[in-house]
Amino acid sequence: MDRTERERQAAQRRYLGWGLAFEPTMPGVDLARDIVFDDGPNGRVLALVAGTQNVAQSLSVALTTLRGSNVFDATFGFDGLNALAEQIEPSLIREQVRIGIITLLDRDPRVRKIVDVNLDDGRLGATGTDDAAHAALRASRTLQVQVQFETITDDRLSVHLGELPSV
């Protein structure tokens, strides 16, 4: 690793922070996340994430936390989950989800610029083609969320938020 890369990683760690690693326990089945342990020099230690991985994990946790459910930070979390449960027009729901994601990203000081928020429920694919994968997605009535943004360290990240129940 050259010096530039080391400096870049140091900057990422400094400005994007680090935290405990919370890994999905049942990927694709449930949103649950659990801490994990690694082997350390003196035994098992808590696994950590840093830099862009930390940002991505933070956003994933925030996007899967109902806004207002954290009694110590009532503004933390994703408000789009509430929109999904409301009896309103599906297109409006999608817009509310989009706004919720943007609001959540704006709240994080490590995000400098939102590049794209892509919501895909199989009805309007990114490619404009209606292949078998999109048909299956549409049939499953789930919503896939893909977010692209730039961090304050000039990293461009694309976070796949997994699947949210669609309408």
Place this chain on the structure above:
Amino acid sequence: MTDIRVPVDGADPSVERNLVDQLEGPYPGTVRRVVVPIAAAGTAAVDWTSRHPLLTVVLSRDLVEETVRVAVTVAPGAEDERVLPPVVFAPWSAAGASIPVYAPDTADEPLVAAFPVTVTAERIVDGGSATAVTGAALTALVELAVLEGNLGRLLYLVSCEKHRLRRAAREVHAYRTLAHARRDALDRIGADVGVARFVDELVHEPASGEVYARRLAPPAREPDAAYAHRLGLYRRFLLPTPGAVRRLLNGPGADTDPNTGLFADLPGGARFTLREDDDRFAVAIRLVAAGDPQHRTNFLAQLRRDRLVLPANTPANNTTHAGRALPASRLTEITALRASLRQSYAFDSSHGIAQPLAVALDRAGRVCRALGSSIVWQVSRAQDGAGGSRYELGLGVDVSWPTPAQATDLRNRVLDSGRALTIDGTAEALISAARARGVPTVGADGELAWLWRVCGLATTHRISTTTMYLSHLPTRGLAVTAPLSAPVGADTAVEAQFHAPGDPGGNALLLAGLSAARAAWNNAGEPAWNQLTDAAARTRWAAVPTRPAGQPVDQVLAAAGLPAVREPAPVVAALNRLPDELVETIELPAALASALIAGQPAAGDRLARLVGLLREQHLAAALPLVETGNRVLLVCSVIGLPQAGLNLAERRATGFRWYTVGLGGGTAEIKAVGARTALRPTHTGLVAVVALSYVRTGLTDPYEFRVELPDGVALTLAQYERLMNALTRVCPLGVEINTFGIRRDHVDLDGNGTAEPLRPAVARTFRTFQQRRHRGVYDQL
């Protein structure tokens, strides 16, 4: 049991369950907490594939002073059976507290297959032996819970100390309560209320009869339990009402329930009885003109003209009533009252009665009429200016005695629950009240006192075989004898006497008591005694010889609790100064007297039984006089006697208090006490001489209540001491608590299970629990 729950973290004390409930976002899904039910046989099964499981044993109820040890075996009976080290819940652990018992290694493989377990539990109380807990008791005591996930394990690890904190908080809290405080904590509570721990003990010295406090040998001190029991007296809000005092001494429950209160340690769970049924004062009033007798004549004329009810329907009586300056409605009421009275009573034209008496008599008449009885009571005497204290103010009447047939008829009619009700609501209510109080037989109550009393006539006093005296005032046969007029500035003798039924007679209480005692004595198979007349008694007293000391009779008299008179002269002189009616003398049966003089112990026992009978009849004193010729006299009285004092009761059985009420400018001075006193008018006019008297018949005095125990129950010295301190604590200002019966019959001094009379000198030999509080007193405890 004192509630020692500590509200540390809400109603649900399970720390990890609360933590799980606080998780949000993606975390709750990874921290699962599942309760695993335990069967009565102690078996349970984690019957699912768990992820990073942590098996915990959870306490289902609060522990007090007990230790619970739980052993868990994983996969019992299988090849991979693992007997896990037992977990221990220390005393005061709170419900919801948990201890990890099994955490399989999941470093390589997070998922753990289903596994069965067995649970056994033991209880250890106060360091005793362990007792196995099985069946429903086991499932009520502990449960198993599985916490899943690394995050769950981590949260449990960082929070498990809270169980210990909760336990410590509960223990501290418990030590602030009397039920659980120990050692120094108890001393601090005692310092708060000013009650120190005893370092001595009460001891009875049989030889001298003394009771004293003996210091315990250091380092022995009063045990915690006994000290806490004493402190319980002072660690509660206590309003000294009768109900509160009963609850304090006996605990809750009915009179038949065992004692669960401060004296739950009494033999057989005996309960204290608090008596507060007062003897009523008797009243008699005598009008005495101070100086000119005309004052009295004028007053009585005015009384008849303006106040008395004149029931007879004569022109003169009608004119008198019509001439009174009363509203028309009131005159109508009185006219109706007179008419109603005439239906049930036969009055002469001259009869007049006070209005309260007229109303009470009318009630009785209406009751008789409502019962369908046609009885008409013949009134032979009403207000009579020359009739003495009973009649001169119209406060009483003489009425014909009912025939046995009439009395039986009235009794039967009252007891007839099937009789048709009348429209007279007052009469019907009185009939119901009489029935509720109980209607005695005609043989026991020939005067029908039950009828008169329920109608408001407190006095039913037999005057002769044909008449009885009725009054709404409680007089109990009391009469005041005094002249009609008295000169100003000179002493005039006045006298009060409780006449026995069938006046004139001796003191009612004394004669009735002797009569009842004689009946009981004869019923026990003892020969009858001879009751002397007043004159004969005084003659016999004068002939009592002087005796030398050391005669055998002195010992048997002392055994019966009676004094021995060896120098009769001063005693007889004092006896002669007492009123005749307050003293009666009986001559003991000859055989008994001879045996007493011979000093036979059996005779002493018989005499003691006789003294007991007299005491039961509320006589106050008895004085034996040993005559020549193997004869023994026993002087009895309702007041104290010379040399004997009050040796049968704690106080005199009767007494009188005098005062005067001036009328028309008359005033007088009078000596306040005594059956006989002197009146000295100081200004001319009229004076009403009032005698207020009491007769103790076993009930309490006003502003007094009595504490009693069932026969045969004996208090230890410590219990007696506790009782006296408890009563000191609950004694309201101005109220006397009578413990005479307790001290006489219920204190076991020598620990043999039988009570001995507590001598007055020893009665107050108990330690006072509560002392005045001083700064720094705790340091001295």
